[in-house]
Amino acid sequence: MSIGLTVNGRDVALNADPVTPLLDVLRNYLDLKGTRYGCGLEQCGTCMVLIDGEAAYSCAREIGSVAGCSVVTIEGLGTPQHPHRLQTAFLEEQAGQCGYCLSGIIISAKALLDRNPAPSRADIVAALDKHLCRCGTHTRIIAAVQKAALMGEVA
Amino acid sequence: MSDTLPLSIVNNRRMDKWLGFQPDRTVRLAVGKVEIGQGVLTALSQIAAEELDVAIGRIDILSGDTADAPDEGSTSSSQSIEVSGRSVRLVSAELRTRVIGRLAQRLNCAPEDLSVEDGVFLQDGNPTGHDYWSFAAPEDFAAAIEGSAVPKPFASYRVVGQPVPRRDLIAKVSGAAFIHDIVRSDMLHARALRQPSRGARLQALDEAAIRRAAGGAIQIVRVGDFVAFVGADETVVQRAAVAAPVHAVWTGVRELTPLQQEAAWFRDQPSDDRFIGDPGPPSEVGMVVSETYSRPFVAHAALAPSCGLAEYRDGHLSVWSHTQGVYPLRNALADILGLQRDQVTVRHAHGAGCYGHNGADDAALDAAIIALQVPDRCIRVQWRREEEFGYEPVSTAHMTRLRAALDDNGRPVDWTAEVWAGSHVQRPVFGGVMLAHEALPNPPPPAKANDPTEANGGGGTRNGFPMYDFPAKRVIHHLALQTPVRTSSLRGLGALPNVYALECFMDELAERAGIDPVEYRLSLLSDPRARHLIENVAARCDWASRWPVGTGRGLGLAWSRYKNKAAYACVAVELDVDQDVRLRRVWCAADAGLVINPDGARNQLEGGIVHAASMTLKEQVTLDGDGITSLDWASYPIMKFSEVPEIDVEIVARPELPTLGMGECTFGPTAAAIGNAVAHALGVRIRDMPLTRERIAAALVR
Known part of the structure; x- marks a missing residue:
């Protein structure tokens, strides 16, 4: 059976088993590799996407449950040629070591800035607390989100 | 000359293994070290760009490829810049010298009359019509690398020492990258x-x-x-x-029990025993003090299986x-x-x-x-998440007992560190076994207990020798012949548990002597670089205003020189303890000699602080039944955004001194500074990591 949804603004119809994890659909059916597998248990945040504007785990989310929804992945935010201000801010702050956590974190930061364009440090920490970063880049990541928020004010 | 060449060059003497000029006006740099999130490829590119005098953007780096890149062993032990960086510098300087030497002959001038601007040759500042790409020839690559060219003096550096952004990061924030x-x-x-x-x-x-x-x-x-x-x-x-x-x-x-997950389990296991340092038994003269510290098995816990x-x-x-x-x-x-x-x-x-x-x-x-x-x-x-946690080689549990004989002023005159641990390195090249090999029809013999040599920094003994001016010091190492689960190298090997023991014990001895811990350290330490860092951090954290013990808020300080020969770091931590430890602020000063990329170095120092804090406060691999039972992030928690303190890192510039590996230097000092701060906050010492709520509660009723 066909499941219809919007991914990064594009309508897609998928012939997928409805219990297939959204993460697998994004990575293997749609070749969107920026959404990453970390645990499959909704514990680390590397698989975070926007579902109808809200940050949501994709690793245990069945594709059947997002039929008709709008899904945005890191590829939907910006590209290396035309980066989103969050991506620009992360590069300017060099807010990464291995970088595996970053796409999920930027997704949660996007959801935060959309609902709160001028977040406090505590707001940012609260929004990112479900994400793990093993390299210990936390302080730079927080600084990058703060910078992106300021770039938004100017824009 | 060749006997002083870095091992990387000794093993890869052909110039074309390392460097090439490509038709698109880029420079191919091939290295054996690999990017593992530490930014090493950016730093190595900076070194090549500096010595060749080409823009950093022209360096096209290839790393870790048995077909096309040199063999430089493993990327480990903070040696990439010390060894590979030195090699890239020598190789690049030699290629530049060769090409310029030939051009000088062609132009009938002295090599000193020639200079290079972004790969283009100038004679007395005027165009020559030649550049690397047009003039370099097979003969420049033919002879074996001699290592005889003289690299630039540091004072003329334009690329090395500057913060250069990582080129791999853009992919990692936008899509496929791994x-x-x-x-x-x-x-x-x-x-x-x-x-x-x-x-x-x-x-x-x-x-x-x-x-x-x-x-x-x-x-x-x-x-x-x-x-x-x-x-x-x-x-x-x-x-x-x-x-x-x-x-x-x-x-x-096999059947495992929770007893085996504690470092103390190793005390009763068969071991290979080594005595290093001053001969003779530990002194029994004067006041003898002894305490035992431990860290359990811990996981690498990479974010990606x-x-x-x-x-x-x-x-x-x-x-x-x-x-x-x-x-x-x-x-x-x-x-x-x-x-x-x-x-x-x-x-x-x-x-x-x-x-x-x-x-x-x-x-x-x-x-x-x-x-x-x-x-x-x-x-x-x-691999699946539970597979990574359940089957990766973990870092061995490690117990260190320290024993000091004190003089009348409470200062050690005889020092013994006794270590019980499993192997800290079990890579296949060091006698370790690969996982699936054990399931194949002809499985390998059991892994042989092994540790790096003292010359390579040791494993269980890493940082076991104090750098304080004690008249006699020795290390007794009990390397367990077997471990309950596979163990292998994790950031710093024995440095974290040994520095935790050493620097906590120093605070305890200072307290016993009635002397301020910083003053006590400085009275026993002649190394000027170490003293400078301690004084730097003590000033920044306002150590002089440190308050009495037992208030619930603590300030602790510790330092080490990684492997006693790599980078120095001193760390101070301010924290609160009620049920849990909450880190408030961290101050760090590091001295790594010439720093290639200060921004990348700072990132590594900060990351090491957070990683070590996570290990010290939260992490333990648990064992039971048929194996490891800490199989997800709920049973193996690590530091979260809401738990990370403010971190203030300062790098002491020493561009005139050789580069020292610094990826692991904050690890031990951070753990010990936390241990000391918790003791200051509580008035009670906790000697076994991790410093969890349960350990705090147990310490307070002791």
């Missing part, structure tokens, strides 16, 4: 059924039940007791792997891995699979930060075993 994301046209996904332990035999496997659970087409590959599920649909093979353990019956599975790709075509095995060493992995794979080394190519692809020897190499072996059974297809093995 080995996990590689797609090959005929790729098959695979998952393994893990042998519960060495020696376990697969008695029965209900393949029909597994196929039903998979709900799609899978091939089941069996080689001895190694089992894998292979298919075109990753979701289907994942379901097979999740379902499989309950449909498998094993015999001969390991992944490996392999394809076997026309008798050649091609492997992609996020290994720390492509050549050692190639050799191990060839040996295990009965192939010639030239039949195997291993290429590095980026993975999540590994912090040491995790499941990367093992996942590559899984893929290679399957590829030999399913030739002419690319096999992609993705």
